[in-house]
Amino acid sequence: MTDMRRWVWAGALLLLCLFVYFLHPILSPFLVAMVLAYMADPLVDRLEKLGLSRTWGVIVVFALFTLVFMIALLVLVPLLAKQFVRLYELAPQVLDWLQHVAMPWVQAKLGLADGFWKFDKIKAAISEHMGQTTDIVSMVLSQATASSLALIGWLTNLALIPVVGFYLLRDWDIMMAKIRSLLPRHREGKIVALAGECHEVLGAFVRGQLLVMLALGIIYAAGLMLVGVELGLLIGLMAGLAAIVPYMGFITGISAAMITGLFQFGADPYPLMGIAAVFLVGQMLEGMVLTPLLVGDKIGMHPVAVIFAILAGGELFGFAGVLLALPVAAVIMVLLRHAHDLYKESDIYGGQEDPDL
Template identity: 30%
Template sequence: MTKGKQILFYSTLSVVGIYFLFLGLSNAKGFLAPFLTAIILALVVLPLSRKMERNHINRTYASLINTLLLFLLSLGFLVLLSLQVRSFINDWPKIEETMTPKVEQFKNFVFDHTPMTKNDLEQSDSGSGIPFVGSGSNRGKQALGFFSKSIGFIGTYLLTLIYIFFLLNYRKRFKEFLLRLFPDEKKKQVKEVVRKSAEVAQDYLLGKLILIGLLAVVYSIGLGFSGVSNFILVSIIAALLTLIPYVGNIIGLSLAMAFGYLTSGEMGVLIGVLITFTVSQFLESYVLQPYVVGDKVDLHPFTVIVVVVLGGALWGVIGMILAIPVMAIVAVIFQHIPPLQPFGFLFSRKKSSD
């Protein structure tokens, strides 16, 4: 086989392999997404579990306590979120009353300055699928779909907690399994890779959680003074969205502007929201991010963007959230395997020799 044919053959083989890899990852979302989430969350509470075990608490009990702690924290967040959503629903008549004149003004502007007519708008509205609005049969189907998705979410949620317990309780067994896959002369290097992989995920996620809490407080103060209704809900969602790099901040700002303007209809609220997010982004970029999170993840900014986009394309929001910690672990592994070190250099922020 000539050199050109070899290049063509291996290039084609690589493209086909990558295609089937991502196809398999997409199809395995139901298993891999909760399992990877459990691994990341288990790494977050691992230091606390170790501290309990050093204080003579049985490993099984320590693992169970930490799993229950994560359950209670997540349950508390869901309860707070549901209360805020309920408050928003109760304010819906006020929102309709405030926004109806403005919507009519916008429609008139569109009719006067674009070729669109009222008939076009009515046809568009009749074909839109708004949840629980329409014929009785459609409402029944939508309610059944919502119920099925809720059951699926609860099942995945509980399965993730079960994974966390077993990962914490049997972590030494899993570590021993990894060590047995390699010869004795490689075991020291494997231990170092496992240690660094766990550390990079722990440091990044713990720093991110602290950052989210601080941002939620800053957002709440600013949006509360700005007069945004349901500002606690908006602040929590906007802070959590920072888990998604770059995109999350834009979505959070859009949500805050929508909630604030929909409820009040006042331009002063929009100005307050813009000031709040401008100040918050300054604090996050120049104060909170460097000191709270710092350089916990050695990933190039371009790599971050690519893996976040790929994570979103494969698994949606959960894929975008898991993309950075998973990629950080992959980069650590690549940097310690000689044949893959060029990829580790490509993914990292290390400067080139020239």
């Protein structure tokens, strides 16, 4: 009977994997809505404690999310669009500077052969595209409207997110209670304990790490804009997003900012020192304030595991896989930790050797 139950669980897990694999093109809005509901559930619970009903708590939270989204849409998106256009315009000039200023300096310092790195083809390709169009927004829209069905599907998925998220958030506690009621009675305590540990890890990542990324993006962007870096907002926000992998945001951000600073300010040391100071302050705040306060030590995922999980999820299931990758990896990490403890307590690990062998 025990073997039969194991086969049933293995078959259910296989069916779940097949379900996700074959339906991943339509799962993205549901996964995004689930992540948003999971993140907002503690806030709705607090509003319930203050006397609001569950439905009104969800409405208040959705109103706050909508307000923040509209502010970002009205303020941040136009600024980012201008910086993308400026980056598109500056790309040939940056390549020209790398070819005629930066690379000759590296060549002279390292004693490399003449013409060891040429940018002519890259620069010509970018210039050719710039000659075709100077309006990036029009180019993106033309690609999006090339397939009306794809555009309608994308807009439908976007509209589904708040609708699905509202119902999931409203009925979150009810769904959790029903799931718990379906657990085997003799295993309920163990499963609930494991689920609680997974919840701590997921909460630390989904809420804590995303808040750390947001805070770092704001710190980097504000600091670079105060220094006067022309693409400071774009570089800062990209560095914040890259902070999902430890130290990746710092490395990519300071590299891009230094290259931009050298191109913009030349050999003037003070702006470059300012750029370095921005990222050093951001790194110190992340290590001493943001991560201990918002994340703690519950995740414990190695940076290599984070990179592998993201790449594997994207390769297997596309965008839906990227959304699922780290939460699934965090749960697997918790289960492996318990499997490791069981192995250490088992006779396989600590049993004595048979003298007859």
